[in-house]
Amino acid sequence: xxxxxxxxxxxxxxxxxxxxxxxxxxxxxxxxxxxxxxxxxxxxxxxxxxxxxxxxxxxxxxxxxxxxxxxxxxxxxxxxxxxxxxxxxxxxxx
Amino acid sequence: xxxxxxxxxxxxxxxxxxxxxxxxxxxxxxxxxxxxxxxxxxxxxxxxxxxxxxxxxxxxxxxxxxxxxxxxxxxxxxxxxxxxxxxxxxxxxxxxxxxxxxxxxxxxxxxxxxxxxxxxxxxxxxxxxxxxxxxxxxxxxxxxxxxxxxxxxxxxxxxxxxxxxxxxxxxxxxxxxxxxxxxxxxxxxxxxxxxxxxxxxxxxxxxxxxxxxxxxxxxxxxxxxxxxxxxxxxxxxxx
Numbered sequence: 117x118x119x120x121x122x123x124x125x126x127x128x129x130x131x132x133x134x135x136x137x138x139x140x141x142x143x144x145x146x147x148x149x150x151x152x153x154x155x156x157x158x159x160x161x162x163x164x165x166x167x168x169x170x171x172x173x174x175x176x177x178x179x180x181x182x183x184x185x186x187x188x189x190x191x192x193x194x195x196x197x198x199x200x201x202x203x204x205x206x207x208x209x210x
Numbered sequence: 211x212x213x214x215x216x217x218x219x220x221x222x223x224x225x226x227x228x229x230x231x232x233x234x235x236x237x238x239x240x241x242x243x244x245x246x247x248x249x250x251x252x253x254x255x256x257x258x259x260x261x262x263x264x265x266x267x268x269x270x271x272x273x274x275x276x277x278x279x280x281x282x283x284x285x286x287x288x289x290x291x292x293x294x295x296x297x298x299x300x301x302x303x304x305x306x307x308x309x310x311x312x313x314x315x316x317x318x319x320x321x322x323x324x325x326x327x328x329x330x331x332x333x334x335x336x337x338x339x340x341x342x343x344x345x346x347x348x349x350x351x352x353x354x355x356x357x358x359x360x361x362x363x364x365x366x367x368x369x370x371x372x373x374x375x376x377x378x379x380x381x382x383x384x385x386x387x388x389x390x391x392x393x394x395x396x397x398x399x400x401x402x403x404x405x406x407x408x409x410x411x412x413x414x415x416x417x418x419x420x421x422x423x424x425x426x427x428x429x430x431x432x433x434x435x436x437x438x439x440x441x442x443x444x445x446x447x448x449x
Binding site: 130135136137138139141142143144146149151153154157158159178179180181182 | 373397403425432
């Protein structure tokens with residue numbers, strides 16, 4: 117089962133960003149580079165603030181080891197996540 | 211004039227060895243690998259560049275044999291001329307300070323060849339001793355496709371030279387945790403979190419023992435804020 121990145125909307129994370137225990141998955145989103153349990157819990161970044169930074173830097177694919185899907189559409193995934201989690205909210209829900 | 215010159219020379223001599231004046235911290239290891247009946251390689255990593263020195267011997271009270279390796283933070287000392295089926299005790303450290311003590315057993319002679327005295331005395335001890343060897347990154351890293359990104363982001367925390375090197379250091383960190391030297395906690399999903407307060411290194415491992423991440427958190431209370439209950443090596447499900 118794939119999971120959606122709460123920061124950029126990438127729909128193919130391999131793990132849930134947050135476990136039931138409350139810890140991050142430590143996965144690095146290959147799309148926007150957010151590391152769950154590190155970018156937030158150590159770096160202090162909220163999903164929406166990270167999303168804003170990623171948008172402003174041109175919504176580039178960040179992974180060096182995982183290739184972007186051929187049909188990767190950053191604008192589309194962003195629209196979906198912003199519909200679910202509007203930019204006004206600044207805090208992570210985890 | 212002569213005494214001023216002497217003082218200057220002493221000052222230069224002291225300042226010329228800054229790496230040895232500050233106590234180095236162990237980042238990972240020591241791990242013993244490539245163990246044969248006569249050879250073994252001891253590797254460890256320190257947070258700063260230091261000399262490499264190993265004292266070893268079959269009697270833990272008399273580790274009188276000494277070998278030096280090269281200066282650096284990635285240490286490797288190769289032992290040779292060892293006796294088959296023998297437990298060797300060793301201390302690995304800098305040229306001036308011991309950092310860790312451990313032991314290993316050399317491989318016993320093959321069945322069918324002459325039997326060593328140690329094997330005659332206690333053959334089960336020799337045959338049942340696990341040989342620690344470093345697994346490949348493919349074996350030790352959970353999501354191998356993600357290794358490059360973790361290395362790019364966190365490899366610099368440990369002076370890792372490559373993704374493979376970074377994965378090896380994370381695996382060695384787990385070996386230190388298994389020996390009881392580090393703090394450990396496990397959450398309800400079986401994720402093991404390990405922390406070394408001295409080097410401030412943190413790693414997380416899946417329930418099967420493969421690495422999820424390895425880095426040095428910037429926040430002081432990061433480990434304390436992670437979920438899980440404290441565990442000891444004997445509580446771990448995997449080996």
